[in-house]
Amino acid sequence: MRATAADEGRILLERRGPILQVVLSHPGRHNALTWRMYDELAEALAQTAADPSVRVLVIRGQGGAFAAGTDITQFSSFTTGEQGLEYEQRVGAILDSLLKLGIPVIAAVDGPAVGAGLAIAACSDVVIASESSTFGVPIARTVGNCIPPVVLRRLQARMGQGRTMAMLLAAALLPAGEAQKAGFVYKVVAHEEFEATLSKLSTRMSQTAPVTIAALKEMDRRLQEDPAANGDDLLLECYGSADFQEGVAAFTEHRTPRWKGH
Numbered sequence: 106m107r108a109t110a111a112d113e114g115r116i117l118l119e120r121r122g123p124i125l126q127v128v129l130s131h132p133g134r135h136n137a138l139t140w141r142m143y144d145e146l147a148e149a150l151a152q153t154a155a156d157p158s159v160r161v162l163v164i165r166g167q168g169g170a171f172a173a174g175t176d177i178t179q180f181s182s183f184t185t186g187e188q189g190l191e192y193e194q195r196v197g198a199i200l201d202s203l204l205k206l207g208i209p210v211i212a213a214v215d216g217p218a219v220g221a222g223l224a225i226a227a228c229s230d231v232v233i234a235s236e237s238s239t240f241g242v243p244i245a246r247t248v249g250n251c252i253p254p255v256v257l258r259r260l261q262a263r264m265g266q267g268r269t270m271a272m273l274l275a276a277a278l279l280p281a282g283e284a285q286k287a288g289f290v291y292k293v294v295a296h297e298e299f300e301a302t303l304s305k306l307s308t309r310m311s312q313t314a315p316v317t318i319a320a321l322k323e324m325d326r327r328l329q330e331d332p333a334a335n336g337d338d339l340l341l342e343c344y345g346s347a348d349f350q351e352g353v354a355a356f357t358e359h360r361t362p363r364w365k366g367h
């Protein structure tokens with residue numbers, strides 16, 4: 106029997122001025138991602154990258170979960186290692202698009218962020234979490250697959266090599282507080298404060314200089330790939346931008362800058 110649209114899950118988009126919320130929605134499966142959801146997420150990221158009016162991207166789940174990995178029922182059709190490799194490459198391309206976005210990306214985690222859900226959070230810039238959130242990739246005791254180098258490198262950079270490997274090898278889940286201590290989560294907040302905290306943070310980020318934000322993100326991405334990466338081109342772009350001139354003028358005139366994004 107063919108899956109219905111509801112069974113396949115959806116990616117919902119909610120626009121609030123310069124802030125775009127991408128909502129992972131798969132009712133009944135803790136927002137586990139399906140092939141359809143991956144396709145829609147890839148499309149949403151492409152549209153975001155092409156729209157300069159979007160200043161902040163928020164990724165969140167629906168109904169008490171961020172994302173419980175990939176929907177494992179889809180793996181039942183896999184009969185060869187090549188199919189698994191193709192899947193990882195497909196997800197890897199989406200994560201790469203997420204990492205290359207030139208705007209702040211906030212992962213708003215309320216509930217489990219597991220497997221692919223953790224990978225998406227790891228490839229975001231800032232993670233805020235509710236007190237009940239958990240993080241992990243327990244594949245060593247569940248599915249028996251593996252994660253690709255880009256995800257492992259990102260996890261090690263965000264929470265340390267020792268803690269990352271212990272989490273993976275023990276197939277353990279980290280509570281929000283421990284993930285914060287590791288440096289993976291920026292802030293842990295109570296449920297009743299979650300929406301207000303997210304709104305305040307995303308609004309503040311939407312008011313920052315776009316050229317500076319894009320340069321900082323690209324610098325971070327380069328340094329994770331090569332600790333000796335050169336950033337002279339990014340410095341030249343910032344100092345040569347109209348936004349830099351506007352920032353200096355606004356500072357000396359004691360007013361709020363009017364950023365143009367170039």
